Amino acid sequence: MAFHLLQRNRDGAQRLAEALLAAMAGVNHCERCRNLSDIPLCAICASERRDPSVLCVVENPADVQSIEQAAAFQGKYFVLIGRLSPLDGVGPEAIGIDKLKNLLNGGEVKEVIIATGATAEGEATAHYIGEVARATGLRATRIAHGIPLGGELEYVDSTTLSHAIACRRDL
């Protein structure tokens, strides 16, 4: 991309560079939830219309965006900016567990919904945070994984299918 811009579109390259610089200077992390924010306390954390007793823990800012677009959640968030990955040296500190503990000890949160990815590292992260929440005496839940709505079983991969069977529920 860089070569393309330099050869064909130097004006565009200039504008892109300026936009990136401005974004990097302006955007920081919310001091409460670690989401990307250009003000110290992001709009969701500051909102009085969101339920502070339910906290949804996600890996990345993009996950917050997805859940917000689904408009299915009225609580607040905590963004890990990553997930536990011991072989890459990413431990609890790197994903802000200390900050999360402070938040959980604050007294407002009653339930922690853990919405990390459905990967082995996402599951390990979910387990770890679940233990942290339980140690604080809070309810910890994990989002369900399974068959996409409108999906035919024959097109679902075998891992998802076996997970969906293991996590079946009564009708």
Added chain:
Amino acid sequence: MRVDLHSAFVLHQRSYRETSLLLEIFSLRSGRVGLIAKGANRQRSAFRGALQFFRPLLLAWAGRGELATLVGAEIDGPFSALSGRALLSAFYLNELLTRVLHRDDPHPALFAAYRQALETLAQAGNEEPALRLFEKRLLEDIGYGLSLRFDVDTNAPIEPERDYYYQSDKGPWRNPPAHIDTVKVQGRTLIALAAALLHEPEVLSESKRLMRFILASHIGGRPLASRQLFN
């Protein structure tokens, strides 16, 4: 050079460039191998669903040098998904293997032990014995098997009720010389480890301390990151 489809596990993977993955695998025939899986991060990649941790796979690759290219990946039969402490334990096994094994050095017996350990971990509640027995097999396989039956000094059989002082890569002493570095361990823990019967809590916690002490000299200076996850 081409290596045909055969049993392997993914030890580690991370994104590489836009759409590829760098893999560290443990294979039955070649041991630890570094591979690049081109395009595996694409939504429609044939590799995408298969390349998962702790899942028995069949992998094939081609090329030479440090990094060969993955050319085939299939899921090899059913497996039980790991969760909770068992999952953290499995990451510990992977970290241990990547730190201790050299690349392209086959360890077929250890491969079988790894598969066995994952199966044991899938039955919740067996994490600690499974980890200790795997560590014991690992040390045997790299040529540093534990010495668990006789006092290294006097050659007297280990007695369950006595205390011993274990010296790394050597064995247990009743009366160690003052200048050597050892860890204290009861005779019955050594006997239980020799018999691979780790049930009693005290034996388990002593075995853990002993293994940590011995492994320290094989994993290099940095501590294992996955150990931090067990609180």
